[in-house]
Amino acid sequence: MKTLDTASVRLDFPILSELVNGKPVVFLDSAASSQKPAQVLQAMQRVYRATYANVHRGVYTFSERGTELYDQARAKIAQFIGAPRPETIVFTRNATEALNLVAYSYGRAFLRPGDEIVITELEHHANFVPWMVLAKERGLALKFIPLTAEGMLDLSRLDELITPKTRLVSFAQVSNVLGTIIDPAPIIARARSVGATIVVDGSQAVPHMPVNVQDMDCDFYAFSGHKMLGPTGIGVLYGKLHLLEAMPPFLTGGDMITSVTFERATWNDPPLKFEAGTPSFVEAIGLGAAVDYLSALGMDAVRAHERAIVEYALERMSEVPGTRIFGPTDPAIRGGVLTFALNGIHPHDLATLLDREGIAIRAGHHCAQPLHIRLGVNATARASFYVYTETREIDALVEGIYKAKKTLRK
Ligand code: C6P
Numbered sequence: 207m208k209t210l211d212t213a214s215v216r217l218d219f220p221i222l223s224e225l226v227n228g229k230p231v232v233f234l235d236s237a238a239s240s241q242k243p244a245q246v247l248q249a250m251q252r253v254y255r256a257t258y259a260n261v262h263r264g265v266y267t268f269s270e271r272g273t274e275l276y277d278q279a280r281a282k283i284a285q286f287i288g289a290p291r292p293e294t295i296v297f298t299r300n301a302t303e304a305l306n307l308v309a310y311s312y313g314r315a316f317l318r319p320g321d322e323i324v325i326t327e328l329e330h331h332a333n334f335v336p337w338m339v340l341a342k343e344r345g346l347a348l349k350f351i352p353l354t355a356e357g358m359l360d361l362s363r364l365d366e367l368i369t370p371k372t373r374l375v376s377f378a379q380v381s382n383v384l385g386t387i388i389d390p391a392p393i394i395a396r397a398r399s400v401g402a403t404i405v406v407d408g409s410q411a412v413p414h415m416p417v418n419v420q421d422m423d424c425d426f427y428a429f430s431g432h433k434m435l436g437p438t439g440i441g442v443l444y445g446k447l448h449l450l451e452a453m454p455p456f457l458t459g460g461d462m463i464t465s466v467t468f469e470r471a472t473w474n475d476p477p478l479k480f481e482a483g484t485p486s487f488v489e490a491i492g493l494g495a496a497v498d499y500l501s502a503l504g505m506d507a508v509r510a511h512e513r514a515i516v517e518y519a520l521e522r523m524s525e526v527p528g529t530r531i532f533g534p535t536d537p538a539i540r541g542g543v544l545t546f547a548l549n550g551i552h553p554h555d556l557a558t559l560l561d562r563e564g565i566a567i568r569a570g571h572h573c574a575q576p577l578h579i580r581l582g583v584n585a586t587a588r589a590s591f592y593v594y595t596e597t598r599e600i601d602a603l604v605e606g607i608y609k610a611k612k613t614l615r616k
Contacts, residue, residue, distance in 0.1 A: 208506070210503060210593060212594060219244070222594060227562050227564055232602045234599065235568045236433070239433060240435050241435075242436070247492075249495035250495075262461055276491060283493065283497055291447070293475070296477040296481065299486070300432070300438075301428045304442060305407060305428050306456075308336075312426075312453050313337075314344070322346060323337050323374045324376075326351040328386065328574065333377075349367050356533075359393075369400060373402055374402055377405075377407065378408075380410035381410065385516065386540065387415075408429040410541055428441070428442065431489065431496065434500065436495075438489070439489045451476060461478060462482040516540055522604050526604060542590055544590070545587070546589075547587065550614075556587050557569035563605075563609065565606050571586075
């Protein structure tokens with residue numbers, strides 16, 4: 207298997223040579239949003255500089271070229287996640303919008319009072335609040351697969367939780383807080399056996415490991431471009447074609463219709479049925495370039511690199527007195543995030559002190575408040591890793607933590 211040469215990877219990321227507070231930046235917040243390689247920036251700049259015009263509208267060269275590049279980006283993304291055809295890829299603004307699209311369109315059309323939705327206790331708000339709102343509005347029950355003390359899903363009560371009343375099951379493939387990598391197979395098998403629709407939040411999976419939506423056999427799969435080296439403003443919803451065909455539109459307006467009279471309108475076929483208005487096509491082209499970049503690195507190599515980094519980080523952080531580390535300690539089932547709490551130091555204070563050293567980590571509830579209620583803490587600190595992360599940056603983090611402890615006399 208290929209391994210990552212981080213020294214040469216880092217040369218592709220201009221931002222990594224910036225200084226923060228006079229120190230070389232140590233960027234440990236890629237789970238929130240990743241940095242972008244020059245290849246992505248250049249692909250987008252090429253469109254703006256050489257062939258920019260709105261897509262799907264003009265019969266002139268710039269517009270036709272833009273449309274072609276947009277279509278190519280869709281095909282690349284389909285291939286990257288093992289989707290059967292480009293029409294199953296709907297471009298959205300981000301994962302949040304993709305999940306809302308399913309809740310608003312599929313949920314409101316096909317779920318009935320008394321039906322049940324099953325999610326898990328570790329969800330990000332993006333895969334929690336849309337189901338909670340839908341459940342309250344439609345008189346549905348919302349149930350949760352609980353966590354074990356180690357931060358895994360407790361599947362021992364799966365048959366009790368997912369029953370013939372369950373119409374939809376949704377879960378994150380990788381937790382943005384605990385790093386837990388969920389094995390989708392047993393949950394999907396149980397959901398299939400009762401005929402429930404399966405939605406997977408792949409926001410923290412697609413950027414970091416090989417994903418194949420057909421092998422997984424989910425019905426919908428959502429993720430964001432900005433966490434996988436792509437630009438902001440572009441996300442993806444994969445959906446099985448017969449479901450996308452059966453669903454009503456989410457947003458309406460230009461581009462998503464075939465004809466409009468004073469009395470009625472008819473809808474375009476998927477995916478355009480779900481892409482009302484001028485799409486973020488330059489961003490989609492940028493995401494296509496990000497997918498090319500990741501494919502050239504090899505997703506097995508990306509995963510192996512992060513596994514090694516997280517293993518090193520778990521080791522180094524467990525040496526720091528007064529540290530509580532959340533999530534599985536086995537790097538084989540852990541993505542590239544390390545969430546922790548330090549005795550007597552608020553995560554925001556720690557993040558502020560680390561910033562003085564040029565180190566960026568995230569502090570807070572990471573948009574997973576119900577999970578933090580389960581963990582019994584208000585806030586945590588989180589370092590997260592990607593293709594450009596080096597072990598010396600983990601060393602810098604640990605040194606920074608010791609310095610913060612000294613400053614705060616802890
Ligand atoms: N998590 C984090 O720092 P958007 O904001 O739509 O691009 O992604 C939402 C989302 C959905 N699911 C999971 C598992 C996520 O981690 C995220 C985004 C970021 O953890 C920002 S809150």
